[in-house]
Amino acid sequence: MAEARWYVVHTYSGYENKVKANIDKAIENRHLKDLILEVRVPMEDVVEIKNGAKKQVSRKMFPGYVLVNMVMNDDTWYVVRNTTGVTGFVGPGSKPVPLTDEEMNNLGIGASGIVADFEEGDMVVVIDGIWKDTVGAIRSVNHGKQSLTINVELFGRETPVEIDFTEVKKMN
Numbered sequence: 001m002a003e004a005r006w007y008v009v010h011t012y013s014g015y016e017n018k019v020k021a022n023i024d025k026a027i028e029n030r031h032l033k034d035l036i037l038e039v040r041v042p043m044e045d046v047v048e049i050k051n052g053a054k055k056q057v058s059r060k061m062f063p064g065y066v067l068v069n070m071v072m073n074d075d076t077w078y079v080v081r082n083t084t085g086v087t088g089f090v091g092p093g094s095k096p097v098p099l100t101d102e103e104m105n106n107l108g109i110g111a112s113g114i115v116a117d118f119e120e121g122d123m124v125v126v127i128d129g130i131w132k133d134t135v136g137a138i139r140s141v142n143h144g145k146q147s148l149t150i151n152v153e154l155f156g157r158e159t160p161v162e163i164d165f166t167e168v169k170k171m172n
Helices: 016-030 074-081 101-108
Strands: 007-011 036-041 043-050 053-060 066-068 086-089 125-128 135-142 145-153 157-166 167-171
Touching: 007 016, 016 036, 016 066, 016 074, 036 043, 036 074, 066 074, 074 086, 135 157
Parallel strands: none
Antiparallel strands: 007 066, 007 086, 036 066, 043 053, 125 135, 125 167, 135 145, 145 157
C-alpha cells in the first residue's frame, strides 16, 4: 500500500471546520479510516489586545486551508475533492502535491517518534486528559494518528473513545 502523505486542501474562507467535519463524516460513512488518516485545521494561540486588555485566543494559521493526511488514490481524491466547501487541492492543475517532511516540521506536525507496542485487546489505563484514571480494552490502534480507541463505560454503556498514545499506559 502507498504511504500516507499530507496534502493541502483549499476551502471557502470560514468553512474550514465544516470541511473537516464533512471529511470526517465521509471517512466514517465510506470506511476510509485506513486511507484518510487525519484532517486538521492548524490553529495557533495568539495574544490580542482589545480595549487595553490582553486576551489569549486561538486562530486559524491558514484561513481557507485544511491539511489532510491520506493515501492518494482515485477514491480518496474523489471523496475529498467533492466534499462540500472544498474548492480543490493545492498543486499545479488538478494534481495534488504532498507537503515535504521539512514543511511539516516547520508547521510542528512532523513525526513525533513515538513508538507504541499497543495491540487490540490490551488493557490500558488513561493517565491524562478528561478520561484520566479510566481503564479500558483497546478496540483499535491507529499508528498514523498515534491514537487508539478504547471502550469506556459511559452512562452504563460501553462507548468507544479515541485517545492519544501519550495519554495511556499499558497495564501489566
